[in-house]
Amino acid sequence: MVEPMHTVTEMPMARRPGCPFDPPEEMLEARRHGPMSRYTFPGGQPGWLITGYDLIRTVLEDSRFSARKDLLLHPTIDITGMEIPPAAPGEFLLTDDPEHSRYRKLLAGKFTVRRMRMITERIEQITAEQLDFMEKVGPPVDLVSVFAKPIPAIVICELLGVPYEDRARFQEHIGLFLSGETSDEDMIVAVTAVHEFVAEVVAAKRANPGNDVLSDLLDTDLTDEELRGIGLVLLSAGLDSATNVLGLGTWALLENPEQAAALRADPEIADSAVEELLRYVSVGKTFMRTALEDVELGGQTVKAGTTVVLSYNTANRDPERFADPHTLDLRRNDGSSLAFGHGVHMCLGSQLARIELRVAFTALFKRFPTLRLAVPPDQVPLRPETADVHGVKTLMATWDV
Template sequence: MTDIVESAETSTLLDELTRMPGREDPYPRYHRLREISPLVRAEDGALVATRYADCAAITRDPRLGHMPSHMLDFVSPGWNDHPALRQLFTSILTINPPDHTRLRRLVSSSFTARRVQALRPTITQMVDDLLDEMSGETDFVTAFAFPLPVNVIGELLGIPPADRAQFQHLVRDWTQVLEQINPAVLETADPAAATIRAYLSDLAADRRSAPRDDLISALVLAEEDGEKLTEDELLTMAGLLFAAGFETTTNLLANSLVALLHNPDQLALLRDKPEIAREAVDELLRYDTPVQLLTRVAWEDVEIGGIAVSGGDRIVAYLGAGNRDPQRFPDPDRLDLTRPDNGPLSFGGGIHYCLGAPLARMEAEIAVPALVRRFPELRLAGDPVRRNSLTLRGYTSLPVNTGS
């Protein structure tokens, strides 16, 4: 057994990740943290893991879970009075078994592989339509990376096309609480979360009276072993699926394009061999993952990376760091779309493995090869603007020139 490291250097590295430019390029800091120790302690007491094997184990170990309500009351007093926190902390993203098991079973009965695969022709057409509208200098986030996934998840859920665009800023305001929780953040996050919930409440009421072939209707009707989603569970689930359905995929598409433009040999390879799309998306997910970290709590004494962890300790698994671990990925800072034995941590693992992973993968596998084929002269037209966030890593603006 070795000791948990807490030093001036680790504090400095972790502090830099909370600010720009540390968030612009966190990977050198991840490398240094990984060299220092399997686990380091942050100033707030949380333990930080940066090695692939440890991060993978953290996502799967049943002795590690999400923060129970009595701990939430201590860490975020009054959380239940804030719509933004209540809808996050009671969602399938952050609850534990047995409630998580029941909700996941009910949602999985509606959010099926068949329903996702049925969207493939629709996604292909959406991609073509958006590419048809791109010409000359444009912002890739505004023109493509946001409208594609928001329309895909909107189509899946049954949100009318005219209503979808309003949710970009609402979801971004709400998901600020994933990064930090303070009065200033809650001042914008709470009304955003309340607006989203009110909209979905009206939509669910409409589907109860007149069901359609969409996921909202399926969730309204979902039943297994005599159990159904309560109204509160339904609205919380629909809000999470909608927000996660486009926020992370928008980041995946933008991160992928920047990575390819900075590695023209790999961009040319994908253009010439679109059949490697699945392997390419795995590598793009690994290289600059849209979700950089997740948090767990030890429910009992455990061992991580040869270090004893006490029950009650909070643990942060830096998935983005694990995805650049040289012990798992040779030459990890190199983008290699044909990398063998890939296995990125980007969708988490265990019982909380991302429900929407197959949909996000399919969108990227269709969209990215089509984009680079359509615009062989595609290039940056200015400096991309990173969002000021580490947990959700992406861009707020990505100016490009299509060359057409």
């Protein structure tokens, strides 16, 4: 007798109490039943939930699955009858080829490994300055506000040429935009402010180009509208994801002091430590793709027009891919995670993020070897389930002075 296909009736988003680094238990349960489950979207449309590592990579490698914004269903919001517009110009993450490849080719040369290595010294300087400030303030401190947030914010703003005096304004608006706690009215205000801010930056670059990524793109055939869209994507992605990996990753190391001690004792494991922390905390939750035609996947037929939900965080705990997947092991070497995606849409800023994380984690635990939480773990506030990126709102820590 064939066992019926596992069905998930509601998209699980909540983490288990006391397990801030693990995917929701319902996601893990779905994976135990197999890499693919049926899912009914709000509004009643049938779809699929993919929780297996190999199957997600298969979807991301297959051009028959579209990333187009106007074709995707939302996993937790009923958009039945709503007219979903296509991605705005420059919003390349939610486009397919040839539009996607056009943007990506123009951007790829700006985020080369060579260029990222060249800014390593600057990242080290920024990190050292933040740790100096942290030491001057003295314990206890909120590691999110003095460490996890400012380092990637300063780096991405400098990379894109955002004037120093404007960074605080940008961080305020983008923080509201991405927090998951903003009212509809405030969200409209924040989104409008962010778009206006990026438009000002692009206009300033047209008038006075500098040595930054946006200025480099002025010599291409990109319109100002496209440059604004690209700038918004890069600024928001470069800030939010890195901030939350730094916050959650630091907490994970504080909860696993033997791993923090290993990083202090052997800086040579810094690269593998970064890969493992990316896998373990998995700040990215779910991503969607829609089948452009009938596709055979995992022994099932995904009908044309059907949206599949890809659970990256669950796949990063797939026992068929990672040995002892719920254990944090900074020396792990059994393959890369899906932290930066896979295939043609793989994150362009992955090398930049890896450098930031390697420098920041290594410097923090070397500078403050007695670093520890200043509050009980169950009092660390998590970002709400509605936030697109998982993380902590604050992380109060102390150390021996």
